[in-house]
Amino acid sequence: MAEMWINMGPQHPMTHGLWNLRVKVDGETITDAEPVIGYLHRGWEKMVENRKYPQIIPMADRLCYGSSFTWSHVYCMAVENLMGLEVPERAKWIRAMSDELQRIGNHLMWLAAIGPDLGNLTIFLYAIREREMFLDLFQSLCGARMTYNYCRIGGVRNAAPPNWERDVLRTLDYFEKRIDEYEDLVDRNKVFRMRMEGLAPMSGKDAINLGITGPVLRASGVKYDVRHNDPYEIYDEVDWHMCTADEGDTYARYRVRMDEMRMSVQIVRDILKKMPKDGPIRVKPPRNAPVGTGFARMEDPRGESLIYVVGKGDDEPYRLKVRSPLYVILSATPLLLRGHKVADVPSILGMIDVCMGETDR
Amino acid sequence: MEDNVTYTVEQVKSRISEAFPTAVKFESKVKPRRLFMTADKGSLLKLCMFMKDQLGFNQCSLVTGVDWCDRMQVVYHLTSYSSNITAEIVVDIPRDNPEIDSITPLWGGANWHEREAYDMFGIVFKDHPKMERLLLPADYTFFPLRKDCKTGGP
Secondary structure, three states: OOOEEEEEOOOOOOOOOOOEEEEEEEOOEEEEEEEEOOOOOOOHHHHHHHOOOOOHHHHHHOOOOOOHHHHHHHHHHHHHHHHOOOOOHHHHHHHHHHHHHHHHHHHHHHHHHHHHHOOOHHHHHHHHHHHHHHHHHHHHHHOOOOOOOOEEOOEEOOOOOOOHHHHHHHHHHHHHHHHHHHHHHHOOOHHHHHHHOOOOOOOHHHHHHOOOOOHHHHOOOOOOOHHHHOOOOOOOOOOOOOOOOOOOOHHHHHHHHHHHHHHHHHHHHHHHHHOOOOOOOEOOOOOOOOEEEEEEEEEEOOEEEEEEEEEEOOOOEEEEEEEOHHHHHHHOHHHHHOOOEHHHHHHHHHOOOOOHHHHHO | OOOOOOOOHHHHHHHHHHHOOOOEEEOOOOOOOEEEEEEOOOOHHHHHHHHHHHHOOOEEEEEEEEEOOOEEEEEEEEEEOOOOEEEEEEEEEEOOOOEEEOOOOOOHHHHHHHHHHHHHHOOEEEOOOOOOOOOOOOOOOOOOOOOOOOOOOO
């Protein structure tokens, strides 16, 4: 049969955002693929060159609405690195705690997205329901559900509200039981398993070379997590371990993310136990950054995010570059897709958790 | 490739300065698990090959273009998973002829970063498999992140 190119997107239920996946098919088999991005490009990196440093924090939030705290966090860390600021101890713990709550929220959003992709609407409703509880936590912490504007250069905006610890522990206790329920729905569902197991395997060596990071990398058996290998904030003092899987297939990517949700629950509990209860939460940053460069990297829910910032002695960054984990993972999708069927595309791409806001910037 | 050998920052530094005595200069900034250096345009590819094959830098995190008005700059962030070191390599290239060797043949992860640097700055990466615009439409004639590209209204 003659080969042909077909477009999946820019408007397609599989894409979860505005982008176009062109696949070359021979009958039902994909022989080549080409992701076309740029539909959501809004010139973020040019825009921030005309903004003051603190004005960029809410803009960094909007890189990805699913994990906005982690993006403002990595931005603040990069600027602190440039300015040579040391963050107060208590702010570090609050930041790490928010990171982990954000990770759970983001993974729940991913779970909600893959449910309908693989033909199960129930899991969508369940995951969105529990995600709402974490958004409520964030609302009591910083007054917003999704774009928080909470992280500050030199600390965080405010301390946790009264009864915060009680509320978080209550939510986590409830949520932990719910994870078992999700696993009953997915792991014991033959249709789900058939659509994931053995699909699109990737070796660890390939994954490293292609720059793939985060849960997708760890599902290929590579033990690398920025929180562990290049610890920032207080991750070297918390009791946790990395979640990995050896199979490298789509099901392993699903497993790693589910395990990470459990691990985040454990990390938040440990942080609440060890966190200093009083002390400063913020230092005053200088208005102008020095001439020089700074960069910070962290473990975003989707992988390694890195921000490189060049200061020129005034109050605006000269250049700010974002490494989005999804941007790099999307560049590797042709390798993941080749040789599989068109019907497997939603399953393969669902497991990399596409977010176009941070990809196109 | 030596996958499981770990090096300290000092060992990496001395190995590189042995192999590239003149082309590579180290910056005085010292931070744990970080390495800062500047390299010549001509020796970049050799340096990258050396770091990948001999020192276990197996991932390319980021390729950035910077426009300094009198020159262009390409900044590489390379990571070694076994030694937990991130190296920052800064390379200056002339602004009227911004060309540099591509490192995509070494690390597939650099592919789209290099295309984006071409897209935004017009930096041409030689031997890149597909040096085309990525985020912007193919018929654009300007490079928006250059400093002489004005933003805002007329």
